[in-house]
Amino acid sequence: MEMPTPDPAILAKKSAVVARLMSVLPKDAVIHEEAGTRAYECDALTAYKCPPMVAVLPSTTEEVVAVLKICNEMGVPVVPRGSGTSLAGGALPTADSVILGVARLNDVLETDYQNRIIRVQSGRTNLSVTGAVEEDGFFYAPDPSSQLACAIAGNIAMNSGGAHCLKYGVTTNNLLGVTLVTMDGQVMEIGGAHLDAAGYDLLGLVCGSEGQLGVVTEATLRILPKPEGARPVLIGFDDNETAGACVADIIKAGVLPVAIEFMDRLCIETTEKFANAGYPDCNALLIVEVEGSEAEIDEQLGVILQIARRYDPVELRESKSAEESAKIWLGRKSAFGAVGQINDYMCLDGTIPVSSLPYVLRRIGEMSKEFGLEVGNVFHAGDGNMHPLILFDANKPGDLEICEAFGAEILKLCVEVGGCLTGEHGVGIEKRDLMTTQFTPEDLELQMQVKDVFDPAWLLNPAKVFPLEASASRRTLAA
Amino acid sequence: MQARPAHIRNPVKIRGAEKEQAAVLTPETEIELAEMLSAASAPLRVQGGGTRPIGRPVVGEVLSMADMRGIELYEPGALTIVVKAGTPLADVEAALAAENQRLPFEPMDHRSLMGTDGVPTIGGVVAANVSGPRRIQAGACRDSLIGVRFVDGRGRIMKNGGRVMKNVTGYDLVKLMAGSYGTLGVLSELSFKVLPGVAATACVLLRGLDDETAVAAMAAALGSPFEVSGAAHTPNGLDGDPVTMLRVEGFEASVAYRAGRLQALLAPFGQAEIETGLAADGGVSGTDTGWKWVRDVDGFKGKDGDVWRISVKPTDAPELVAKLDARDVLYDWGGGLVWALVPGGTDLRAKLADFAGHATLIRASEDTRARLPVFHPEAAPIAALSAELRKQFDPKGILNPGLMGGEV
Numbered sequence A: 001m002e003m004p005t006p007d008p009a010i011l012a013k014k015s016a017v018v019a020r021l022m023s024v025l026p027k028d029a030v031i032h033e034e035a036g037t038r039a040y041e042c043d044a045l046t047a048y049k050c051p052p053m054v055a056v057l058p059s060t061t062e063e064v065v066a067v068l069k070i071c072n073e074m075g076v077p078v079v080p081r082g083s084g085t086s087l088a089g090g091a092l093p094t095a096d097s098v099i100l101g102v103a104r105l106n107d108v109l110e111t112d113y114q115n116r117i118i119r120v121q122s123g124r125t126n127l128s129v130t131g132a133v134e135e136d137g138f139f140y141a142p143d144p145s146s147q148l149a150c151a152i153a154g155n156i157a158m159n160s161g162g163a164h165c166l167k168y169g170v171t172t173n174n175l176l177g178v179t180l181v182t183m184d185g186q187v188m189e190i191g192g193a194h195l196d197a198a199g200y201d202l203l204g205l206v207c208g209s210e211g212q213l214g215v216v217t218e219a220t221l222r223i224l225p226k227p228e229g230a231r232p233v234l235i236g237f238d239d240n241e242t243a244g245a246c247v248a249d250i251i252k253a254g255v256l257p258v259a260i261e262f263m264d265r266l267c268i269e270t271t272e273k274f275a276n277a278g279y280p281d282c283n284a285l286l287i288v289e290v291e292g293s294e295a296e297i298d299e300q301l302g303v304i305l306q307i308a309r310r311y312d313p314v315e316l317r318e319s320k321s322a323e324e325s326a327k328i329w330l331g332r333k334s335a336f337g338a339v340g341q342i343n344d345y346m347c348l349d350g351t352i353p354v355s356s357l358p359y360v361l362r363r364i365g366e367m368s369k370e371f372g373l374e375v376g377n378v379f380h381a382g383d384g385n386m387h388p389l390i391l392f393d394a395n396k397p398g399d400l401e402i403c404e405a406f407g408a409e410i411l412k413l414c415v416e417v418g419g420c421l422t423g424e425h426g427v428g429i430e431k432r433d434l435m436t437t438q439f440t441p442e443d444l445e446l447q448m449q450v451k452d453v454f455d456p457a458w459l460l461n462p463a464k465v466f467p468l469e470a471s472a473s474r475r476t477l478a479a
Numbered sequence B: 001m002q003a004r005p006a007h008i009r010n011p012v013k014i015r016g017a018e019k020e021q022a023a024v025l026t027p028e029t030e031i032e033l034a035e036m037l038s039a040a041s042a043p044l045r046v047q048g049g050g051t052r053p054i055g056r057p058v059v060g061e062v063l064s065m066a067d068m069r070g071i072e073l074y075e076p077g078a079l080t081i082v083v084k085a086g087t088p089l090a091d092v093e094a095a096l097a098a099e100n101q102r103l104p105f106e107p108m109d110h111r112s113l114m115g116t117d118g119v120p121t122i123g124g125v126v127a128a129n130v131s132g133p134r135r136i137q138a139g140a141c142r143d144s145l146i147g148v149r150f151v152d153g154r155g156r157i158m159k160n161g162g163r164v165m166k167n168v169t170g171y172d173l174v175k176l177m178a179g180s181y182g183t184l185g186v187l188s189e190l191s192f193k194v195l196p197g198v199a200a201t202a203c204v205l206l207r208g209l210d211d212e213t214a215v216a217a218m219a220a221a222l223g224s225p226f227e228v229s230g231a232a233h234t235p236n237g238l239d240g241d242p243v244t245m246l247r248v249e250g251f252e253a254s255v256a257y258r259a260g261r262l263q264a265l266l267a268p269f270g271q272a273e274i275e276t277g278l279a280a281d282g283g284v285s286g287t288d289t290g291w292k293w294v295r296d297v298d299g300f301k302g303k304d305g306d307v308w309r310i311s312v313k314p315t316d317a318p319e320l321v322a323k324l325d326a327r328d329v330l331y332d333w334g335g336g337l338v339w340a341l342v343p344g345g346t347d348l349r350a351k352l353a354d355f356a357g358h359a360t361l362i363r364a365s366e367d368t369r370a371r372l373p374v375f376h377p378e379a380a381p382i383a384a385l386s387a388e389l390r391k392q393f394d395p396k397g398i399l400n401p402g403l404m405g406g407e408v
């Protein structure tokens, strides 16, 4: 993946930029020494690294306004950053950019159970939003696996999902309002405690815009009452096709599980060695979780088990207790970690129509042989969001490139069967150059016209989302 | 038989300012639509079935989408359906019902409220982001919409989203197009995430509550784990007395259980009654009729006056309603949506003064809709962004110009 060459004219004015930023922020909120900026050189796509020119850590919306005004005036690109857990390189800096980190904006501003909302500053971590309301019986639904670390700001920018979004939706379905600061320093209140937009759905547009339209400093989120209980079943099958067919039938039957997770043999065996969850020896495994009172759970699991039995499963394990539930989830939750123990891997994120699951899994298997790299599959099967994990050796010259080429082929396959390049991780730099497989030049042009409206000089996170070639003429506007 | 040029069809009857309208553009394909828009230089009134005449009146030739219809793809096992924009809503709902599925967001039928006839289309539902009582649980139309194809004001064919449930590839123009009332592009094809049908329904009813207590009761129910899928209140129910309605849906035993738990939870607000309905019983149950009454704001039927739709934080609603001096009101979405019937020509926003939320003028004379902004005036920087977006999507200013406000 290529990044634009840093602009020498911007690098040349570093000390002036630093001085002006120092004039509006506390001293410790402006990081400009190499030793300090290194901490911001990458996100969770660690194959790509580049320390920014400066990193700033504002504590208020006013400080964000001041920073953006300065950078706008001086023509310096700004890369917003939450916790830096993006897997797509969304928060990757360029050497001539200012990283604007919102980690210090982490307060809860308001909780309102009557209206079921919470208003937070955007740097607050996902899990600590739920943490702020759970004693009172509420939770914030979107639950990315990175929820301990990732910030609401990043969740909004990437429109993040999680295991439970089959029932509760992703970030955009649980977001009611934002405070957005545009590159020219204007503060906009979009949405609020009420539902639906007054005019255009700008909230829907901002969510998922990968930090390219404005900096989000506050958010109003929908919170939900916690269900009475939840319990999973584990179902093992001889092959992927059968598991796929079973998923489609469960969905059709009218039960709405909160989660349907899938793991293939490689992931089952690897996690078994690592986590000892007691998973069966089989080729494909489903974890299906439902919610409600004990009786409701029994009723729904009854329907699911009846369907599963029609497919002659090699294993059917219904949880009867909290311990058994934890054990069923243990392997799934440690899957990425386990695979990481044995190998370097790249985690993909395409979505496909659920009906293409068996075909796509078969093709991935074939391609795995062609490219000579192993793949494990673990994913949210209910909504077709796949996470193939391609194993490679980072120390072996050329392996990363083969892995990236293989990954690109898998994502193209996702598009070919009617799906998309990314279901929840975002485009960032990772899928930027593949955008033309999913969109026509005109589709992309219109999206770039939207950025023109919010950020005419293309200073906010400019080298992301759109193929560099496509955005080139716009990105050089400021220079 | 000599075919007429594809885009000239029989004139449709239109009330009001655009009465003289004769020729109607009626594209049958996306390509035809694109050709029409790239050739157009004068304002167009974009129409589905014409059953939801919401917005500032637009003068222009009518572009009717009614001939672009049909279900393109329906995969019940993937809970997805793809339809052309001019497809009658009833056709979509019938296709889904045949597989025991449904649109999650329970779209309202505006015909009785607006005094229109015609056939509501799915494109019209999306263009106006129409959602019913289930919006509080299942989300709005925009939340179920997973993909759009449309033609922008330059005649460019665009797509965004797709037919999969999770998709964050590029900007989410799907949400932007929902509720843009044909001012950013003419929708040609729509993809939705759908849900399984409902086996059983129960309605928990409280009677005689004043508005504030009713909103508190609804908040208590919505704050419980019993998955309430409808929460409405009317000060003037069928027998003239206040009724507060809470709905639960699902499998039979579970519905009975949750309705019972709600009844107990709501004891401080009075002795609640429970009405139940089963899909298996075939016909429309009493509870379905009641929710259709809420969905379509049937209580206002045949009553004179302007109709406003106010979106607020639920607990703010009763105090705002008290300022309105309304002829009738209906609270939906637990109080987050207020329908108000007021004397014709009333500037309701002046009565509400500054409040957190927004008010839309849904039904009023053309004069009133030309005089009062139909959509809530936005803060200056947001209004500027909206105007600039409009310019990018429709530089010729031909798509329902002025309908949502701004300069024509």
Ligand SMILES: Cc1cc2nc3c(=O)[nH]c(=O)nc-3n(C[C@H](O)[C@H](O)[C@H](O)COP(=O)(O)OP(=O)(O)OC[C@H]3O[C@@H](n4cnc5c(N)ncnc54)[C@H](O)[C@@H]3O)c2cc1C
Pocket: A043, A044, A079, A080, A081, A082, A083, A084, A085, A086, A087, A089, A090, A091, A102, A122, A143, A144, A145, A146, A149, A150, A151, A152, A153, A154, A155, A156, A157, A158, A159, A160, A161, A162, A163, A210, A211, A212, A214, A215, A216, A217, A336, A424, A425, A426, A461
């Ligand atoms: C182990 C692991 C598991 C993961 N699991 C999931 C998962 O289950 N589901 C999922 O969806 N994702 C998952 N992710 C990806 C990642 O956690 C999400 O994308 C997350 O939302 C990123 O949040 P962040 O705060 O770390 O954002 P960052 O990485 O800091 O930034 C992400 C993007 O947001 C922009 N941004 C940050 N702050 C702002 C702001 N204030 N205003 C505007 N834009 C801003 C950045 O410019 C960047 O484009 C996982 C990542 C890891 C490492």
